[in-house]
Amino acid sequence: MKRITKIEENKALSVKKKTRVAAYCRVSTASDEQLISLDTQKAHYEDYIKSNVDWDYAGIFYDEGITGTKKECRDGLNSLIDSCEKGLVDLVITKSISRFSRNTTDCLELVRKLIGLKVTVIFEKENINTESMESELMLSILSSLAESESVSISENSKWSIQKRFQNGTYIISYPPYGYENVGGEMIVVPEQAEIVKKIFEYTLAGKSTHAIAKELNDCGVTSKKGGKWTPGAINAIIRNEKFTGDVIFQKTYTDSQFSRHTNDGELNQYLCENHHEPIVSHEIFDKANEVLNQRGREKGNGERTERYQNRYGFSGRIKCGECGGVFKRRIHYKPSGSYIAWCCTQHIEDRNSCSMKYITDDGIKAAFLTMMNKLIFAHQRVLKPLLHSLQGFDDKDRLLQIQEYETKLEKNMEQRQVLTSLMASGLLEPALFSKENNALILEEKHLQEEKKQMINSVSGDRTKIEALETLIKFASGSEMLTEYSDEIFLSYVEGITVLSRKEIVFELKCGLKLKERLVG
Structure with missing residues (x-):
């Protein structure tokens, strides 16, 4: 069976x-x-x-x-x-x-x-x-x-741009403050043009870039992006030849490794005169730039006058809590002897515009020692909890958002490559090419700015964590400090804000802001 x-x-x-x-x-x-x-x-x-x-x-x-x-x-x-x-x-x-x-x-x-x-x-x-x-x-x-993809893309773009440099048809899609792009033309914005003229007038009258920025901010005048004016933004306006109606093309360039450099003669530059309506004359522009050059020479900065030499640990790192000006090192003389002091540059130039008086070099150093010794003593209770808090912050969502920006930027680049190829082969009218290409350039600029903000956000948190880990390592292995050291100060402090002659704030690289009293 x-x-x-x-x-x-x-x-x-x-x-x-x-x-x-x-x-x-x-x-x-x-x-x-x-x-x-x-x-x-x-x-x-x-x-x-x-x-x-x-x-x-x-x-x-x-x-x-x-x-x-x-x-x-x-x-x-x-x-x-x-x-x-x-x-x-x-x-x-x-x-x-x-x-x-x-x-x-x-x-x-x-x-x-x-x-x-x-x-x-x-x-x-x-x-x-x-x-x-x-x-x-x-x-x-x-x-x-x-x-050879990267090289060919770069060469195509450079070919197109070089042709437009040479025949003067290159369109400045994002003009400086005082102008706007209207149909590919740089057109003066009257209200902004008046501010530009004032900036040149103030410079010729002897005002510093710090003082000019403060005056514009106090008057409620905003920059091109709607933010606060800074000394660097004022300097950039005075240095920009576009306000004379001329344009110098190819002031910067990208090398074969795709790194951007200032063009100091490595490549041809193209001066296009009478490119657009001027806001200031060549005479005023030249005089204002000579004023900046002279100030730079007085500070010992050579030709690159926008850069300040930091000969001392505190140089360029102390700012005024009242006006935002940078403090300058000076030697004060008394019958009993001399001492080093730090003074607000705005107060030195105009005591009526800033009332902040000097603070002593010894006072700052003593306050720094007090602050560091507090951290050495209490790093377990103060610094380590902060580190745990920062390390627990999840940046995955921000990284995914950066990825979205990169995808959009790649699509933008591909569209511009197609336009360039069509233009190079004569299949696209120059006017239509300029219109479409400028729209893509503007889109790319906005995407790059948004991506950069997100990257700075992520990078800033990581930098703070690294700085905090370094500070904890120092504090946990150090004896109480008895002598000031520039090396230690520069290792852990980003800057100092002076609130009064009796109180300052140390802004540490890890993000902490610690207030200390000044003695003497």
């Missing part, structure tokens, strides 16, 4: 096996901004992979601070290959061929190796999935393009 026994199905085997997915990211320099960009890519891919129910997260592999032209120099990539060889990864996602490798031979070699290990690679930008490829032809072509 036949006997049949039912063998139950193995439900565990019927469950669909999830794909183990890893991502590869790379940045070519170790700058703070590039490292934040790397963290942005990592946060994006981690979020992207984990949000797919059919995928298992197999890790993020990355390289930082290298050019990526040779695979032997990339530990992150080699670690990824090692994981694939161990059978831990089924699918690799990377942003583009140029992120994977800029060397055609290496790229094809790596892809062939991964295919041999039954690992699929997805190149997002080029929309290539090696699992569905019929041949390597497309990958080979795109890889060759990636090898």
Whole structure:
């Protein structure tokens, strides 16, 4: 008699096996901004992979601070290959061929190796999935393009810009304060033009950039972006030849490594005279600039007059709590002897505009020693809780937002490349090219500004954490201080705000603001 026994199905085997997915990211320099960009890519891919129910997260592999032209120099990539060889990864996602490798031979070699290990690679930008490829032809072509992609984009853009420099048709999409862009033309804004004229008049009358900025702020006049005026913004206006109606093109340039530099004669510059309506005459412009140059020479700053020499630890780091002016070092003489004092520059120039009197060098140093000794004594109760608070702040959402800005900027760049190519081949009218290109330039500027604000936010928090960790290490291993040291001051203090002759605030690099009394 036949006997049949039912063998139950193995439900565990019927469950669909999830794909183990890893991502590869790379940045070519170790700058703070590039490292934040790397963290942005990592946060994006981690979020992207984990949000797919059919995928298992197999890790993020990355390289930082290298050019990526040779695979032997990339530990992150080699670690990824090692994981694939161990059978831990089924699918690799990377942003583009140029992120994977800029060397055609290496790229094809790596892809062939991964295919041999039954690992699929997805190149997002080029929309290539090696699992569905019929041949390597497309990958080979795109890889060759990636090898010279950055250079060709740069050269196309430079060609277009150089032509417009030479024939005077380059459009300044974001004119300085006093002008606005109307249909590609720089048009004077009357109300702002009056402020520009006043800035030049005040300079010729002997007022400092600090005093001019303060007067404009006190009168409620806002800068081009609607913010407060600063001495640097005043200096930039006085130095800008555009207010004479002329324009010097190519004052800066980008090198082959995509770093921006001031053009000190390395490349041609183009002076376009009578480019637009002037706000001040050449005579006034030249005299105002000579005033700035003379002040710089008096301060010992040479030709680059906007830069101040910091010969002492406190130089440029003490500001007035009343007017915002910077304190200047002076020697006061008395019958009993001399002493060093720090005085508000605004008070020195006009005592009626700022009443803040001097404070002594010895008083500041004594206050600094008191503040540091308090931190050494109480670092466990004051500094460590602050560190835990900062370390607990999650910046993943901000990193994902930076990723969104980068995606939009890439799309913007691609659109500008298409326009440039059409213009270069004569398929696009110059007027239409200028209109569309300027709109994209403005969009790019806004996106870059928003992205930069977000990067500064993330970078600022990380910088504070690093500064706080350094301060805790010093405070926990140091005896009470008995002598002032410029080295210690510069290591931990960002600046000092003088509230009165009896009270100052130390602004530490870690973000703390600590008030101390001045004695004597």
